[in-house]
Amino acid sequence: MERVGPTDGYGGGMSMPRRVSRFVFAALLSLTLSLAVFTAAQEEDRASLSPAESRKAATLIMARCAVCHTTDLISQQRLPEDRWIVTVEKMVHWGAELSKEEAAVVLRYLVARNHPGAAAELPTIEQELAMSQPASDPGAAGDGPLTGLSARGAGLYARNCQACHGEGATGGVGPKLARNMILKNEGAFWETVLHGRGPMPAWGAALSHQDIADIHAWLAAR
Numbered sequence: 001m002e003r004v005g006p007t008d009g010y011g012g013g014m015s016m017p018r019r020v021s022r023f024v025f026a027a028l029l030s031l032t033l034s035l036a037v038f039t040a041a042q043e044e045d046r047a048s049l050s051p052a053e054s055r056k057a058a059t060l061i062m063a064r065c066a067v068c069h070t071t072d073l074i075s076q077q078r079l080p081e082d083r084w085i086v087t088v089e090k091m092v093h094w095g096a097e098l099s100k101e102e103a104a105v106v107l108r109y110l111v112a113r114n115h116p117g118a119a120a121e122l123p124t125i126e127q128e129l130a131m132s133q134p135a136s137d138p139g140a141a142g143d144g145p146l147t148g149l150s151a152r153g154a155g156l157y158a159r160n161c162q163a164c165h166g167e168g169a170t171g172g173v174g175p176k177l178a179r180n181m182i183l184k185n186e187g188a189f190w191e192t193v194l195h196g197r198g199p200m201p202a203w204g205a206a207l208s209h210q211d212i213a214d215i216h217a218w219l220a221a222r
């Protein structure tokens with residue numbers, strides 16, 4: 001005779017763990033399902049970031065966040081959206097130089113990339129940037145030569161380049177740019193700045209051609 005009914009005085013002891021395990025199973029299943037839905041939503045979010053926006057966010061992280069700590073400290077996090085909102089706000093408060101619009105694209109990138117369901121091992125942000133297609137060169141044809149404004153270039157340099165190329169462009173992690181021969185070779189300069197080279201990030205997605213011309217003008221006056 002089988003004893004499985006819950007009303008069975010003796011079988012109760014047997015069925016109890018079974019009921020518990022069924023409950024645990026149901027709880028686990030609904031958790032897994034909600035995680036799956038959550039992850040799918042995150043993936044959708046991520047897909048909603050255009051490649052240009054992803055590149056822009058990764059470039060901003062390298063230029064504005066990696067001033068104080070490695071991008072790995074950021075990349076190793078797996079946080080839900082509310083925690084990313086708090087973290088990015090905190091970093092801006094501590095000194096990360098991001099406009100509201102820049103902070104928003106960085107936030108969307110991090111929420112989509114570094115969510116709790118993300119793989120344990122992601123490529124580094126530097127690798128992701130290097131793997132992504134560089135932006136094409138809008139304006140390279142047709143717009144005519146740009147006139148760089150040195151005064152505007154100073155601020156752009158300070159915010160985007162100084163962390164690696166040093167104050168006054170005298171060099172740091174990146175080479176000295178003041179009086180660097182590359183400034184006279186515009187083709188090489190634009191190629192390097194638009195598309196990046198090795199550890200040097202690509203700026204084509206984050207800066208306009210006018211911005212880059214302004215930085216060039218400022219550098220050429222060092």
Ligand code: HEC
Nearest residue numbers: 064065067068069073074077087088091094095096097106
């Ligand atoms: C002015 C310096 C500075 C800048 C710029 C900066 N951070 Fe931080 N960040 C810190 C410090 C200090 C800590 C805490 C110390 C540590 O853990 O090394 C930290 C810690 C973190 C952490 C670890 C979690 C935590 O809350 O402690 C994350 C994630 C992070 N930063 C993300 C960013 C992002 C994203 C940016 C760019 C939007 C950024 N940081 C820019 C200084 C900075």
Ligand code: HEC
Nearest residue numbers: 062063160161164173174175182192193197198199200201
């Ligand atoms: C994250 C660090 C980093 C940032 C930010 C950065 N650079 Fe660089 N840059 C480098 C490194 C490193 C190199 C050397 C690349 C190599 O070894 O090929 C480099 C190389 C260059 C070169 C070529 C120099 C030469 O002698 O060939 C130019 C030009 C340049 N950067 C301009 C800029 C400008 C303009 C900005 C800001 C818009 C900028 N960089 C921001 C790291 C950086």
